[in-house]
Amino acid sequence: MGVKTLWITLAITASTYLGAASALPVEDAVLTAPPHVPPAISRDHNARVVVHLETVEEIGTMADGVEYVYWSFGGTVPGSFIRVKEGDEIEFHLSNHPSSKMPHNIDLHAVTGPGGGAVSSFTAPGHTSTFAFQALNPGLYVYHCATAPVGMHIANGMYGLILVEPKGGLPKVDREYYVMQGDFYTKGKYGEAGLQPFDMEKAIEENADYVVFNGAVGSLTGENSLTAKVGETIRLYVGNGGPNLVSSFHVIGEIFDTVYIEGGDAKNHNVQTTLVPAGGSAIVDFKVQVPGNLIMVDHSIFRAFNKGALGMINVKGEEDKVVYSGKISEAIYQPEGSAIQSIEGEYQVAKAQNKEDKITFGKRIYNANCAACHQPNGEGIPQAFPPLAKSDYFNEDPIRGISAIVHGLEGPIKVNGESFNSVMPAMLLDDDEIANVLTFILNSWDNKGGEITVEQVQKVRKQKAH
Numbered sequence: 471m472g473v474k475t476l477w478i479t480l481a482i483t484a485s486t487y488l489g490a491a492s493a494l495p496v497e498d499a500v501l502t503a504p505p506h507v508p509p510a511i512s513r514d515h516n517a518r519v520v521v522h523l524e525t526v527e528e529i530g531t532m533a534d535g536v537e538y539v540y541w542s543f544g545g546t547v548p549g550s551f552i553r554v555k556e557g558d559e560i561e562f563h564l565s566n567h568p569s570s571k572m573p574h575n576i577d578l579h580a581v582t583g584p585g586g587g588a589v590s591s592f593t594a595p596g597h598t599s600t601f602a603f604q605a606l607n608p609g610l611y612v613y614h615c616a617t618a619p620v621g622m623h624i625a626n627g628m629y630g631l632i633l634v635e636p637k638g639g640l641p642k643v644d645r646e647y648y649v650m651q652g653d654f655y656t657k658g659k660y661g662e663a664g665l666q667p668f669d670m671e672k673a674i675e676e677n678a679d680y681v682v683f684n685g686a687v688g689s690l691t692g693e694n695s696l697t698a699k700v701g702e703t704i705r706l707y708v709g710n711g712g713p714n715l716v717s718s719f720h721v722i723g724e725i726f727d728t729v730y731i732e733g734g735d736a737k738n739h740n741v742q743t744t745l746v747p748a749g750g751s752a753i754v755d756f757k758v759q760v761p762g763n764l765i766m767v768d769h770s771i772f773r774a775f776n777k778g779a780l781g782m783i784n785v786k787g788e789e790d791k792v793v794y795s796g797k798i799s800e801a802i803y804q805p806e807g808s809a810i811q812s813i814e815g816e817y818q819v820a821k822a823q824n825k826e827d828k829i830t831f832g833k834r835i836y837n838a839n840c841a842a843c844h845q846p847n848g849e850g851i852p853q854a855f856p857p858l859a860k861s862d863y864f865n866e867d868p869i870r871g872i873s874a875i876v877h878g879l880e881g882p883i884k885v886n887g888e889s890f891n892s893v894m895p896a897m898l899l900d901d902d903e904i905a906n907v908l909t910f911i912l913n914s915w916d917n918k919g920g921e922i923t924v925e926q927v928q929k930v931r932k933q934k935a936h
């Protein structure tokens with residue numbers, strides 16, 4: 471409280487000292503860390519908005535077991551979200567923490583003026599620079615450090631977003647979030663443990679080890695997932711810091727009702743994937759009609775599943791079976807006809823009569839549903855998909871397999887001494903199919919044998935995901 475008052479006093483003193491050209495009322499900017507966005511601007515007049523932003527260099531976590539020295543604006547990657555109104559004057563105070571090894575500055579794409587403020591804001595460690603600009607154009611703008619070597623400062627995390635609301639504001643939505651993509655270049659490969667130094671050569675070759683949302687693998691998954699309720703409208707302020715890669719931003723399971731193309735005035739509707747250039751942005755609005763996990767990805771899809779560009783929006787609420795039914799039935803499709811099909815109720819379902827049947831049916835289910843990731847021979851793909859062949863994780867407790875299929879599996883796990891920290895989506899298989907596929911796996915590739923029953927599957931289905 472006391473500190474806050476002091477800041478405001480300082481801010482006002484500074485403004486007076488700077489001799490503001492106009493007599494606009496002065497206010498302190500509300501800054502937020504990602505994925506949060508400051509509240510919409512409610513005033514109908516312009517203001518002189520005072521922004522205090524600090525550059526810091528500190529160790530953070532890039533992925534499970536992987537550390538990195540991030541350089542940032544405000545201690546987060548991306549940096550603090552800044553929100554102003556078209557016509558506002560922004561008085562910008564950039565402080566470089568005394569512990570920094572490098573000078574830093576800021577180029578805001580919302581600035582009309584040389585270097586976007588870069589030269590005026592060049593700041594040595596332990597110093598503060600001040601400059602001011604008027605936000606002439608509305609839009610969602612990237613800001614970034616522009617100190618040489620520029621690419622290196624950006625690659626270490628020095629970017630963020632500033633929203634200049636148009637005069638009349640943006641249409642109201644229920645939730646707003648801040649999501650910004652960036653690519654990272656480390657001496658070690660993706661997932662290689664330890665404190666990883668920046669790799670200039672890989673950066674020049676544009677050969678990214680990590681492509682992530684909000685600065686790290688997993689910063690928007692699991693407990694960090696974004697949340698919403700059925701019926702709500704969501705707005706994502708999407709940025710791309712680069713330094714190199716453009717993003718094909720997509721949300722699996724949704725269609726963007728409105729896209730403010732490249733963060734400007736032009737609106738497109740009913741969009742599946744929108745391009746977010748390096749050093750650019752997009753605003754996407756959509757309403758969520760059904761519950762479930764929506765998955766944000768860069769649809770350059772290896773980046774999503776192998777380099778980290780994956781985030782989640784957890785939507786809770788009532789199902790709407792008209793909008794989305796879920797799987798209604800699953801029947802074996804054999805154009806030649808098959809002896810093992812039997813008529814049961816409305817749908818044709820083949821029921822396993824014994825363990826041998828389970829293995830036979832399970833193999834088909836495996837090839838159709840699991841092999842794409844875990845590979846036809848069950849050996850998985852290093853760093854991406856864990857093996858099911860001789861998996862100690864699975865063989866120790868095959869119930870874990872049921873849970874992975876029914877509830878999905880995400881977060882760090884160890885399989886045969888190797889760490890994985892990825893996402894397996896829940897699979898739409900019925901209880902028989904799950905019992906079959908896991909019985910097949912237990913009896914393949916030198917696994918320990920045994921059988922999974924429908925009752926075991928039902929029990930896990932009743933438990934909550936963890």
Ligand SMILES: [Cu+2]
Pocket residue numbers: 541572573574575615616617623628
């Ligand atoms: Cu910098």
